[in-house]
Structure formats: structure tokens, C-alpha cells
Amino acid sequence: MNIATVILAAGQGSRMKSDLPKVLHKIAGAPMLWHTMQCAAQIEAEKTIVVVGHGGEATSDAALEYSADAKIVWQVEQNGTGHAVQQAKNDLEGFEGDVVVLYGDTPFVKPETLQKMLAARDRNSLVVLGFEAANPGGYGRLQMNGDSLEAILEAKDCTPEQLRITFCNSGVICAPASLLFSLLEDVGNDNANGEVYLTDIIAIARARDLPCTAITCSEAETLGVNSRQNLAQAEAVFQQNARTAAMENGVTLTAPDTVHFAFDTHIGRDTIIEPNVFFGLEVTIESGATIRAFSHLEGCHVARNCVVGPYARLRPGAELDLGAKVGNFVEIKAAQIEAGAKVNHLSYVGDARVGEGSNIGAGTIFCNYDGVNKHHTEIGKRVFIGSNSALVAPVSIADDGFVATGSVVTADVPEGALAIARARLVIKPGLGKRMMDRLKAAKAAKK
Ligand code: UD1
Ligand code: CA
Numbered sequence: 001m002n003i004a005t006v007i008l009a010a011g012q013g014s015r016m017k018s019d020l021p022k023v024l025h026k027i028a029g030a031p032m033l034w035h036t037m038q039c040a041a042q043i044e045a046e047k048t049i050v051v052v053g054h055g056g057e058a059t060s061d062a063a064l065e066y067s068a069d070a071k072i073v074w075q076v077e078q079n080g081t082g083h084a085v086q087q088a089k090n091d092l093e094g095f096e097g098d099v100v101v102l103y104g105d106t107p108f109v110k111p112e113t114l115q116k117m118l119a120a121r122d123r124n125s126l127v128v129l130g131f132e133a134a135n136p137g138g139y140g141r142l143q144m145n146g147d148s149l150e151a152i153l154e155a156k157d158c159t160p161e162q163l164r165i166t167f168c169n170s171g172v173i174c175a176p177a178s179l180l181f182s183l184l185e186d187v188g189n190d191n192a193n194g195e196v197y198l199t200d201i202i203a204i205a206r207a208r209d210l211p212c213t214a215i216t217c218s219e220a221e222t223l224g225v226n227s228r229q230n231l232a233q234a235e236a237v238f239q240q241n242a243r244t245a246a247m248e249n250g251v252t253l254t255a256p257d258t259v260h261f262a263f264d265t266h267i268g269r270d271t272i273i274e275p276n277v278f279f280g281l282e283v284t285i286e287s288g289a290t291i292r293a294f295s296h297l298e299g300c301h302v303a304r305n306c307v308v309g310p311y312a313r314l315r316p317g318a319e320l321d322l323g324a325k326v327g328n329f330v331e332i333k334a335a336q337i338e339a340g341a342k343v344n345h346l347s348y349v350g351d352a353r354v355g356e357g358s359n360i361g362a363g364t365i366f367c368n369y370d371g372v373n374k375h376h377t378e379i380g381k382r383v384f385i386g387s388n389s390a391l392v393a394p395v396s397i398a399d400d401g402f403v404a405t406g407s408v409v410t411a412d413v414p415e416g417a418l419a420i421a422r423a424r425l426v427i428k429p430g431l432g433k434r435m436m437d438r439l440k441a442a443k444a445a446k447k
Pocket of ligand 1: 224
């Protein structure tokens with residue numbers, strides 16, 4: 001069956017007290033909206049329509065960054081969830097299939113759950129996703145009669161008796177496109193908020209004798225983000241799920257609660273992640289690698305059997321090949337560290353390639369920036385860079401080259417050559433002690 005999703009993301013989210021549209025606040029490093037869009041992608045929605053309004057330009061940019069195929073529609077005035085869905089009507093004209101309405105601020109709905117809803121469409125015209133609320137508060141209440149969903153009652157319009165219902169509306173609704181828009185035509189705004197409620201389509205469908213039902217999911221899955229507190233809760237839920245998933249996939253986490261994953265972190269099996277490791281977006285770690293404590297990684301790729309950290313920082317474009325080693329207080333940016341190469345201590349490697357088996361000594365700095373432009377450094381195979389060297393890019397050191405400790409390298413070093421650029425060492429026998437004695441005597445004389 002063809003599926004289209006309509007993601008509602010036009011609301012202001014005033015309780016966030018933010019200049020940023022609510023759906024752009026981040027969970028696991030990615031805008032909340034991306035989490036919902038990922039769910040849409042996972043059910044292979046043919047069309048994803050994002051309804052934007054408040055902060056619509058930024059929301060639209062973020063949606064298109066996630067998927068250039070997303071369709072953006074504007075809801076200029078926020079007249080309610082039903083009105084928001086109506087904005088997608090033109091784009092779904094003639095669409096033969098089901099529409100799943102999702103919320104941009106409800107990031108954790110699982111694709112499996114949507115599949116269950118779509119399956120239940122067999123015998124029902126409308127399927128709503130519900131949950132048993134511990135604290136039903138302002139949620140819409142699902143009025144059931146056996147398996148039949150009769151109506152959704154918005155809390156503000158409920159009688160005290162109706163408010164006692166704990167089976168609540170998550171907001172997710174699934175219906176054939178043509179029926180959805182036909183039902184919406186009959187929705188008015190005669191309610192406490194004066195809004196066009198999407199939820200009203202249930203009672204209208206029942207009045208037309210169409211079968212409706214509700215599928216149940218856990219409350220955690222429909223967690224909606226309305227405040228900074230909710231955002232923190234959502235982050236915690238994501239992290240808990242990501243840690244469990246990593247361990248289920250064969251990753252060792254020595255202290256799971258201290259490891260922070262991103263939206264899209266990929267980690268192979270038999271990897272070991274030590275305590276207090278942070279993953280930003282776009283990180284892939286292959287099997288057998290070890291990420292030691294207190295390392296910070298983003299936008300990087302770590303191949304099999306690499307060792308990173310403790311206290312290492314891999315920035316975007318860091319590419320570690322088989323068995324490479326990056327040690328403590330080392331920062332790598334836009335650089336490839338080829339198989340077996342080592343950068344073990346206190347170095348900055350930016351805009352570079354370090355060839356197979358090379359060794360970058362402690363405190364080496366790749367001087368990639370001249371204040372205006374960035375330049376590349378090319379290090380061949382089996383090169384040895386002595387400690388405390390500065391490589392001033394653009395520069396290259398060919399295979400088997402050797403840079404003596406403390407050198408500032410400003411010209412290319414040919415294959416197998418030794419480069420040494422520092423003041424010559426002078427030894428003066430006995431002078432050290434004589435100087436010290438003179439200083440001590442001068443101090444004693446003052447007293
Ligand atoms: C809505 C449901 C309620 C459900 C709850 C679950 C309605 C009328 N009520 O209530 O039954 O229990 O969600 O969280 O649907 N939005 C727009 N344009 C609008 C209004 C809203 O795009 O004009 C978007 C919001 O950005 C948000 C979503 O729709 O992503 C839900 O809107 P919100 O105002 O939060 O609805 P609730 O009152 O929470
Ligand atoms: Ca809400």
C-alpha cells in the first residue's frame with residue numbers, strides 16, 4: 001500500500017521559552033523533527049509532508065537537510081491540528097493510499113507501531129494510536145466501545161466524568177487520504193479553543209458508520225516535548241534506548257550510563273566503549289575498536305581494531321584506517337590516519353594524510369591555518385616525526401622521511417631524508433655549576 005506522512009510542526013511551543021522553533025531543539029544531537037522524519041522513512045513513506053508555520057523558514061531548512069525529498073507546506077495561522085492537516089490537501093490530491101499523521105514534537109513513535117496501525121486499517125477506516133496515561137492531564141481522551149473508537153474528546157471540552165478516562169490520544173492517526181480530507185471538510189471550530197481539531201474526524205466518521213479503532217503503545221513511545229524538562233526526559237529516554245541497543249548488538253559499555261550517543265551513531269560488534277565517551281552526529285566505529293575514556297567524537301570513521309583515547313577528540317573528517325592509534329590529548333580534524341599509523345600524545349593533526357605505519361611524536365602540531373586559508377599536509381609511509389615538531393602546511397614529508405625533534409618544517413622533505421630545523425646544541429663543560437654557584441653567592445651577599 002502507498003503511504004504518505006504528514007508531520008505537524010507549525011506550533012510555537014511557547015512553553016519552551018525559546019527563539020528556536022520547538023521541533024528544532026535537539027535530541028541526541030539531531031533536531032527533534034529528524035527523529036519523526038526517520039520514523040516516516042522507516043515505514044517507507046512515499047511522500048513526507050512537513051507542515052511548518054512558527055519559525056517555518058528554519059524548520060523547512062532542517063526538514064530539507066534531513067531529506068531533500070520532503071515536501072514543505074505552510075500553515076500561516078495556527079488554527080488547530082485539523083487545519084494543519086488540511087494544508088497538505090493539495091499535495092495529496094489524487095493520492096491513493098494511507099496518510100499517517102505524525103507530530104514533530106513526538107519523536108519516539110516506532111515504525112513497528114505504525115505498521116501495526118496500518119495492518120489494523122484492514123478492517124477499519126480510521127486507526128488512532130492511544131496509550132494508557134499515568135497522568136492524563138490535557139491529553140485527548142479516547143472514547144471506546146469495545147474495540148470501536150467512538151470519539152476523541154479534548155480535555156478542555158470534557159465533562160468531569162469523561163476526564164476520568166485514562167486511555168489517551170497520542171495524536172498519530174492513520175486514514176486513507178481521500179477519506180481524511182473528506183472528513184476534515186465537516187470539522188468545525190465550535191470548541192473551547194475555537195480551533196479546527198483533527199480529533200473531531202472520529203465522531204464524524206462514526207456518524208457516517210465508518211469503523212474506527214485504536215492501537216495501544218507505551219506512554220514512553222508517545223512522549224511529547226512541550227518544555228525543557230520534557231526535552232531532558234526525551235534525551236534520557238533516547239540515551240537509555242541507544243545504550244541498550246548498542247549492548248544488544250555486541251558492544252561492551254563499561255559504564256553505560258556515562259556514554260552519550262547521537263541520533264545516528266553506528267558501532268560494530270566487539271567494540272569496547274569506556275566510560276564518559278561522547279558521540280556527536282555522523283560517527284561510525286567498526287568492529288574490534290576500543291574507544292577509551294573521556295573521548296569526544298563527531299563526523300568521523302574509525303576502522304577495525306583502532307584504539308582512540310583516553311581523552312582524544314576526533315572532529316569531522318577524521319578517518320582512522322585499520323588498527324590506527326590516536327592517544328591522549330590528541331585532536332584530529334579532516335585527516336586520514338592510515339593503517340597502523342600512530343598519533344599517541346598531545347598533538348593536533350588537521351587537513352592531512354598520515355601514511356601507513358607512520359609515527360607522529362608527542363606534541364606535534366600540523367600548522368594548517370595561516371590566518372586566512374587552510375592548507376594540507378601530506379605524510380608518506382613509515383615516516384617518523386620527532387616530538388614537538390611543527391609542520392607548516394602546505395608541506396609534504398615523503399615515505400621513510402624523518403623529522404628531528406623540535407623541528408619547524410617549512411619545506412617538503414624528500415623520500416628517506418632527515419629534516420632538522422633547530423638551533424645547534426652547544427655544550428660548555430663546567431659552566432652550569434659555576435653559574436649556579438655565582439647566583440647562590442650573590443643571593444647570600446644580599447642577606
Ligand atoms: C493534541 C491532540 C490531543 C492529543 C495530544 C497529544 C488535537 C486537537 N488534540 O493536543 O488529542 O492527546 O495532541 O500530544 O489534535 N500543530 C500545528 N498547527 C496547529 C496546531 C498544532 O502544526 O495549528 C502541531 C503542533 O506543532 C504539534 C502538534 O500539532 O506538533 C500538536 O499540537 P498541540 O497544540 O500540541 O496539541 P495538543 O493540545 O497537545
Ligand atoms: Ca502537545
